[in-house]
Amino acid sequence: MEYPDTFQTIASASEEILLKEKGSKFFGYAFPIAHEDEVKPIIENLKKQHPHAVHFCYAYQLGTAPKISYRANDDGEPSNTAGAPIYGQIQSFGVTNVLLVVVRIFGGTKLGVGGLIAAYKTTAQLTLEVCEIIEKTIDVHFLITFDYKNMNKVMRVIKEKKLDIVSQEMEINEDSGLPFGKIELKTRKKNAEIVFAIFDLMFEIDIKTI
The missing domain is CATH 3.30.70.1150 (ACT-like. Chain A, domain 2)
Known part of the structure; x- marks a missing residue:
């Protein structure tokens, strides 16, 4: 099978996106990355920016078919309520070599499983929507x-x-x-x-x- 020799990614780091849901704040960020070892320093930097946040959920994808690597991290949220919907937007936009992070500051009201999935998905979607998506060879x-x-x-x-x-x-x-x-x-x-x-x-x- 012959695979394409082009791929889509984001041109640069996104601006900060904020979604408010029942008192909780969800901050979205997207970063172009080339290696897995870039992820941890970015997360650590976001933790300094948001010292009161509890959840730093993220997903990333690297590479192109047939060699794709990815990870989705719920960071303490109920299983598959954060990392998976974030990664779903990476797939939906058809981009790779991208790290997508959603930082949550809890507002006192529980959102439930469905509410969490919707909030993380929407924040991830809004974040990628503000990015310039480019094609690379x-x-x-x-x-x-x-x-x-x-x-x-x-x-x-x-x-x-x-x-x-x-x-x-x-x-x-x-x-x-x-x-x-x-x-x-x-x-x-x-x-x-x-x-x-x-x-x-x-x-x-x-x-x-x-």
Whole structure:
């Protein structure tokens, strides 16, 4: 099965969204993330912003099919009343690489299971609605290594295939004393096999996926 080489995510962190329900306050936040280890520092920062809040419920999704990871956290609310409806909105909006947090300050009146689900779902929905949703490509990175004499040959392919240069450097071969180049490239996943094959067939040029 062939998967798309694009995905949707949010352009930047959202503004704060506030929903009031029977005295309780629900604050919604959305953040673009690339790694799971970004989640904890964000939650800790929100705890400093809301020292009187009891529940910091969240959900996140990372990656694209077929390698998707996600988590939904109720943070002390009844099971599946917070994290699941928050994650449901991530799915509904079709975004990934996103962390969605809803902070609740209890107002003294219990909302019940149905009320909690509705409040967390609505806050999550309103939060994503204010976000700019953008499309990104899934890129494959290559490292090209070549003798300096082959620089023009390499650059010609880069130009013809409209490849993006991430970084480039020149070094001196300790054995020969001659210069050689290293270029990190990226291209859309759908073009990766063709690009790899072109460089792989070229004499005195080494390519590897990184």
